[in-house]
Amino acid sequence: MNRRYFLLGSAATAAAARGPRRVGANDRIRLGFIGLGGRATWLLKNEDFSNGAEIVALADCYLPRCLQAAQLKPEGEKWKKYHDYRQMFDKEKLDAVFVETTTHARVLVAMHAMQAGLDVYAEKPLTLTVAEGRALVNATRKYQRILTTGTQQRSLPSNVYASRLVRQGAAGRIHTVVVCNFETGRVWEPKPEEPLPDGMNWDQWINQTAMRPFHSELQKRWAWYLDYDGGGQSWGVTGWGTHSLDQAQAGMGTDETGPVEIWLEGKGPQAPVSMRYANGIVMKLEGARRDHADLGAIFIGDKGKIEIKRGSYTIEPAGLAEEFKGYGPDPFPEGPGENQFHIQNFFSCIRSRIRPTADVEIGHRSTTLCHMVNIVRQLGRKLKWDPAKEQFEGDSEANSLLARPRRKGYELPRIA
Numbered sequence: 001m002n003r004r005y006f007l008l009g010s011a012a013t014a015a016a017a018r019g020p021r022r023v024g025a026n027d028r029i030r031l032g033f034i035g036l037g038g039r040a041t042w043l044l045k046n047e048d049f050s051n052g053a054e055i056v057a058l059a060d061c062y063l064p065r066c067l068q069a070a071q072l073k074p075e076g077e078k079w080k081k082y083h084d085y086r087q088m089f090d091k092e093k094l095d096a097v098f099v100e101t102t103t104h105a106r107v108l109v110a111m112h113a114m115q116a117g118l119d120v121y122a123e124k125p126l127t128l129t130v131a132e133g134r135a136l137v138n139a140t141r142k143y144q145r146i147l148t149t150g151t152q153q154r155s156l157p158s159n160v161y162a163s164r165l166v167r168q169g170a171a172g173r174i175h176t177v178v179v180c181n182f183e184t185g186r187v188w189e190p191k192p193e194e195p196l197p198d199g200m201n202w203d204q205w206i207n208q209t210a211m212r213p214f215h216s217e218l219q220k221r222w223a224w225y226l227d228y229d230g231g232g233q234s235w236g237v238t239g240w241g242t243h244s245l246d247q248a249q250a251g252m253g254t255d256e257t258g259p260v261e262i263w264l265e266g267k268g269p270q271a272p273v274s275m276r277y278a279n280g281i282v283m284k285l286e287g288a289r290r291d292h293a294d295l296g297a298i299f300i301g302d303k304g305k306i307e308i309k310r311g312s313y314t315i316e317p318a319g320l321a322e323e324f325k326g327y328g329p330d331p332f333p334e335g336p337g338e339n340q341f342h343i344q345n346f347f348s349c350i351r352s353r354i355r356p357t358a359d360v361e362i363g364h365r366s367t368t369l370c371h372m373v374n375i376v377r378q379l380g381r382k383l384k385w386d387p388a389k390e391q392f393e394g395d396s397e398a399n400s401l402l403a404r405p406r407r408k409g410y411e412l413p414r415i416a
Contacts, residue, residue: 029053035101036065059085063199125238131403133364148356149363155341162313172303180292182241185231246366263382
């Protein structure tokens with residue numbers, strides 16, 4: 001394994017020396033998919049990748065998933081299938097990859113892809129830790145690659161328009177932003193070892209985390225557990241919470257910064273959380289699921305409020321934004337095709353080399369909020385945050401939770 005990493009590092013040096021590869025206006029973008037679990041198969045079932053691009057290869061450490069995914073498209077029988085994504089990098093002439101892996105594997109895979117000269121669409125949540133996020137941003141800039149985060153609300157026309165209304169002051173000076181009180185993940189309880197399925201590379205699946213015996217629940221429900229995600233179940237902090245917190249960042253115009261303090265509004269592992277930004281805005285994670293029917297945020301100002309959901313928005317009082325020029329796009333319903341704006345933005349940026357709407361820095365900053373929620377709940381005390389240094393002020397215990405030890409053989413590449 002280490003030898004292959006060394007060879008990949010050598011290839012990365014050569015790729016960096018050549019600079020970013022240009023895809024011509026008439027060239028079809030050659031795509032690979034890495035990780036063919038639930039999210040990847042949803043995309044393959046419901047989205048069209050043929051507009052200026054073509055899928056040529058799949059890779060998964062559980063090979064049967066590649067075979068199953070290839071059945072989702074008529075052209076799937078032509079796709080090459082790989083048990084190891086690094087072999088796909090070696091053998092296929094790719095332009096970009098969709099990294100749809102487990103969260104705990106995502107950053108390492110994305111960095112290897114960029115070292116190999118590829119652009120990356122990285123699913124959300126972007127990272128497992130804050131430190132991973134900064135390393136990923138640094139790698140993206142060093143290798144001059146395009147990396148977009150899978151927070152598709154950044155590209156939905158109605159969300160883009162409504163976020164602009166908030167930033168332009170349609171609701172007046174914003175003082176409070178409200179999102180759902182998303183849930184922290186669970187702790188994995190040891191279970192008896194089960195037989196390893198044929199075609200499973202369990203060492204690669206475990207990736208950076210401590211080795212554990214195979215269990216089918218761990219393979220299928222990994223997003224529930226904090227060792228592998230920050231609470232990636234539907235109503236979890238790094239599950240649907242990623243979308244809402246990113247929507248809050250978009251409306252506030254805080255894409256490349258974060259709050260300056262964070263605290264609990266109660267006790268217990270799922271206590272409501274508040275965070276204050278340097279401009280005085282307070283964001284609150286409060287309310288039950290039934291109070292937040294969609295994955296957005298409510299912006300409350302001194303003139304009224306704007307609620308932005310996925311593909312729609314409402315303004316109170318009615319007519320509040322009439323003085324602002326521009327026509328708001330019709331609501332775009334959730335369902336098949338909801339990612340097309342985001343995917344096409346990614347493809348456009350591969351050609352233009354312009355940073356995408358959900359650039360790696362934006363994705364890192366929004367995901368950092370998710371990690372901060374989990375940390376403040378774990379420690380149970382108010383924390384002060386320096387968004388420039390990305391460190392908690394005067395709290396070594398909190399800072400120790402910004403990174404995690406990585407298993408030997410799965411260390412992140414060093415970025416000078």
